[in-house]
Amino acid sequence: MSVTIKDVAKQANVAPSTVSRVISNSPRISEKTKRKVRKVMDEMGYHLNLNARVLVRQSTQTIGIVMKNSASHSFENPFFSELLRGISQACHEHDYSINLTTGESEEEIFNDVVKMVQGKRVDGVIVLYSKKDDKVVPYLMEHDFPFVMVGKAVIDSSNVMYVDNDNVQACRDATNYLINRGHDNVALLGGGSHFEVDKARLEGFKYAMNEHKLNLPDGYITNIDTGNSKEMQVIHELMDLPEPPTALVVTDDINALKVMAVLQDRNIKMPEDVSIISFNNTMLAKLSNPPLTTVDTNSYQLGYESSNSLIQLLDEPGMLKRSVIVPTTIVERHSCSRKMTHNME
Template identity: 60%
Template structure:
């Protein structure tokens, strides 16, 4: 037979209501009594019935996570496991679970989100991206459920709590770093400028060029969606130009690895023939050959802060929406060289 609150109360010589208050960490119970009751709970092997507690509190103690791509595709993205680790660390501290959308397409991911919200399966949502023509965020605004976006919202900023880096400034710093090494012909390789993070990094690159009075060359701006064959094509197009670039700003580390391989196949040596700087500072940038100079976006912290903001919104619905900017830091390695 399982141990009940009444069993704990009897063994601790307190009222059942006191045990309940200890479980809910009530400030009206002294630390001495809490320690006494918690010791008895441990000795008797009492385990909290989470389903009963959540039902009584009308809470699921679950946070929904809206992924950028399908779950399968996300597993190959270095951003995903690190941001989930940050979210999980905070959720574990506050006894929350997480639930991921599992759709394979944008429409399926949206439908998963609707099912979570309408089915009251979650107390709040974290959206791992910000994107033009996105249906998820407008739906969450309309549904009035607590949610947080990782990335600067494209619309309704004042109505949305978000956590982000200053991606414009980070890309500007990365581009200026290459310029200060003597590079004038600097190309930019993004992923998909429908996503706010890519657009912001492109704008930072353009801002740096304008500030240095370097002409903007449209043929230097490319998009790559982690595809080896596409990487070879882009490398060929850039190298075949009358004035090929001597340096690349690559908007994420996976695409930087693709370009490293594509350039190597064409006997272009990094950093001697081409310098590369990228973003995220995942473990891949540390073990690549050569190790990549990168802008560390502190992905774990992005996840941790987003979960903290969301739990605050869940527990205190009157909390004002806020924006939190996690700083970036340049990590210099061996992929950039003075001209």
């Protein structure tokens, strides 16, 4: 026979309502009482009946995750795996499950979201991106459905809860890192112009270059569009310029590896000939040759904070919408060097 809340209450010498509040982690219950009741629950082998809880609360205890790209492309990038690990940890702490979109195109991903909302399959949604001309966020807003974004909202940002880095400052710092090592010819390789994160990093890059009064020749700002059959060609075109850059800011570790592969094929040495700084500090940055200097965006924390924020919003629907800015740091490795200058007598 299964152990009930009443059995736990009797053994712990508390009211059944106290046990219920401990289960929901209510702030009204002291930590001492929580420890006492949880100890009794463990000793008696009590397990929360999630199905009953769902019926009582009219909740699925599930959070929907809207992927930036198709699942097959997203999981190629360790950044998203780490992001999901943070989301999963917060969900685990609050007894929530996860439901991922599985569509392979923007339209299929949008249809997945419609099914989540209309079918009441999830309590709320985390959107793992922010971009212009997106259909998902306006749909969620129109249906007054709880959601949190990873990335600053394009529309009505003051009324949307989001978690992000200060990407303008982060890319300004990355660019200054190269400039301060004597590099005047610095180029930017982004991941596309559709997403807000890329626009913000472009702004930070331009800010740093203008701040130091450095020229930006045509071709020094370009994008590596993932999945495009000619994605490697833009790297060749950059290095074929009359005055190729001596330093590169690449806005993703996985794209930095593509750049390094092209440079190695062209017998361009790193960091002696070209220095590279990238973003995200994934395991790829540590394993590359040479190991990449990269901006740590704390992707795990981005995921954890987005999940925590959504669960808080579900518990307190009337709460003031807020944003969380996760700090970034530059992790120095061996892909950047100081530009050597010739001493004049």
